[in-house]
Amino acid sequence: MRILVLTFLLAIALPFSVQAQEADRQYETGYSDPIEGVNRGIFTFNSVVDEYVFDPIISGYRFAVPREGRQAITNFLRNLKTPVNLANQLLQGDLNGAGVTLFRFVTNTLTGFGGFLDNAGREGWAYEREDLGQTLAVWGVGDGPYVVIPFFGTASLRDAVGYGLDSFMDPINYIDDDGVRYAYNGTLFMEQKNQLFDVSNDFRANSLDPYSAMKSAVYQNRQAEIADRNTHNKKRTETISESNAFAIPDYDGDF
Amino acid sequence: MTFIKSVFLAFFLLTFSPVAFAADDTAKAESFIDARVKSALEFIGDKDLPFDEKKKKFSGVLESSFDLKTIARFSLGRYWHALEDSDKPAYFSAFKEYIVNVYSQRFKDYSGEVFKTTGARIDQNGDVLVNSSLIPADGAAVSVTWRVRDKKGGMKVVDVMIEGVSMAVTQRSDFSSIVSRNGGDVSMLLAHLQDQNKKLAAQ
Numbered sequence: 001m002r003i004l005v006l007t008f009l010l011a012i013a014l015p016f017s018v019q020a021q022e023a024d025r026q027y028e029t030g031y032s033d034p035i036e037g038v039n040r041g042i043f044t045f046n047s048v049v050d051e052y053v054f055d056p057i058i059s060g061y062r063f064a065v066p067r068e069g070r071q072a073i074t075n076f077l078r079n080l081k082t083p084v085n086l087a088n089q090l091l092q093g094d095l096n097g098a099g100v101t102l103f104r105f106v107t108n109t110l111t112g113f114g115g116f117l118d119n120a121g122r123e124g125w126a127y128e129r130e131d132l133g134q135t136l137a138v139w140g141v142g143d144g145p146y147v148v149i150p151f152f153g154t155a156s157l158r159d160a161v162g163y164g165l166d167s168f169m170d171p172i173n174y175i176d177d178d179g180v181r182y183a184y185n186g187t188l189f190m191e192q193k194n195q196l197f198d199v200s201n202d203f204r205a206n207s208l209d210p211y212s213a214m215k216s217a218v219y220q221n222r223q224a225e226i227a228d229r230n231t232h233n234k235k236r237t238e239t240i241s242e243s244n245a246f247a248i249p250d251y252d253g254d255f
Numbered sequence: 256m257t258f259i260k261s262v263f264l265a266f267f268l269l270t271f272s273p274v275a276f277a278a279d280d281t282a283k284a285e286s287f288i289d290a291r292v293k294s295a296l297e298f299i300g301d302k303d304l305p306f307d308e309k310k311k312k313f314s315g316v317l318e319s320s321f322d323l324k325t326i327a328r329f330s331l332g333r334y335w336h337a338l339e340d341s342d343k344p345a346y347f348s349a350f351k352e353y354i355v356n357v358y359s360q361r362f363k364d365y366s367g368e369v370f371k372t373t374g375a376r377i378d379q380n381g382d383v384l385v386n387s388s389l390i391p392a393d394g395a396a397v398s399v400t401w402r403v404r405d406k407k408g409g410m411k412v413v414d415v416m417i418e419g420v421s422m423a424v425t426q427r428s429d430f431s432s433i434v435s436r437n438g439g440d441v442s443m444l445l446a447h448l449q450d451q452n453k454k455l456a457a458q
Contacts, residue, residue: 067392067393068393071393071394074394121395126395126396127395198364202360202361205455206357206360206451206455208429208433208444208448209429209432209433209436211432212428212429212431212432213425213428213429213432215428216424216427216428216429217420217425220419220420220421221418221420223419224418224419224420225419247378247379247380248325248326248329248380248402248413248423249325249329251324251325251328251329252324252406254324254328254335255324255328255343255347
């Protein structure tokens with residue numbers, strides 16, 4: 001009798017403890033990082049370059065241009081990115097998303113002074129960034145190793161290749177005028193730095209190991225972006241939580 | 256025989272209690288988040304309140320509304336088992352101080368964004384996920400999802416996901432990297448945490 005009870009209790013307890021162990025390792029997955037040493041070196045290099053070159057520029061920009069003005073520039077650049085977003089949405093078979101992108105382009109170009117105002121976004125048709133990295137992910141291409149690119153930042157190899165190829169989808173890069181192309185890409189680059197400014201400074205100031213914290217955050221955010229592919233734009237917030245529904249066990253007894 | 260019966264009963268209770276969140280609990284969790292966050296934003300946005308006061312108030316909100324023990328334990332992952340029992344209280348208090356320090360710094364960036372919950376649902380683990388947005392005067396809203404658990408002492412937040420990035424999971428990556436880079440020595444994490452607290456508190 002006693003043995004029966006004991007076996008029974010064991011049968012209950014075993015799966016629980018295995019579950020607990022699994023939960024401990026589960027979220028250590030993320031990007032594979034075979035060249036971590038090199039990556040960390042470039043990461044440090046980028047941090048120094050950001051601190052001494054780009055951050056002062058961004059701070060100056062933020063000081064000189066009021067919030068509304070900066071938002072207008074962001075809106076305008078996003079509107080110019082329409083062909084890239086649209087092409088990727090079509091490549092992903094995301095017809096709803098493509099419809100929203102097209103609708104946003106027409107609305108904001110016509111009623112938003114050529115795209116400086118995001119009137120469509122204000123009505124709930126939020127901007128969605130799409131890139132070749134996401135398209136490749138939808139097609140089944142895996143993340144590949146994690147890479148830190150000098151001056152630019154961090155991504156999976158797939159996404160880094162995607163960002164590079166995206167520029168070939170951008171009609172502006174086919175304008176036959178070096179000045180226009182350099183100015184455009186330079187502005188895009190600084191806009192990207194501006195968008196990441198707060199997040200990367202937060203990681204650098206607060207994390208114990210900014211490199212690892214950033215890698216984990218980039219991975220999670222990317223998973224969420226990839227998962228949004230087939231849902232209607234207005235449901236975006238739900239999709240994001242859906243894709244990263246991390247189970248967190250209860251640890252009341254552990255202290 | 257009654258012993259076996261009670262074992263069975265306990266087993267069923269254990270197995271099914273996480274799903275005990277009923278449908279109206281999603282609404283309850285949503286209004287819980289709505290009320291707590293809005294009252295917190297009130298003192299965070301109060302320009303006349305000194306920073307140290309805000310920090311103290313936030314620490315209180317953290318104690319009452321977050322399941323800090325679960326978050327602290329989760330953040331350590333498998334290295335929890337390597338932590339000496341005698342070091343656990345020190346880890347927990349350093350962890351709590353760290354969270355208060357980090358988020359107090361982040362509040363400095365708060366510029367009147369409007370907070371709005373946008374719905375809730377029960378996930379497969381029995382927690383309620385409350386979706387919300389932080390909406391700036393202009394520009395894109397930030398999506399924030401709260402993982403709420405019905406605990407003995409009432410509802411508690413066990414994780415916050417910002418634009419799909421879980422704070423608990425990111426914390427775990429951060430912490431476990433420190434431990435593994437120090438050859439699995441958890442006491443080094445404790446030292447790092449305490450150092451970081453000194454640095455952040457000085458700001």
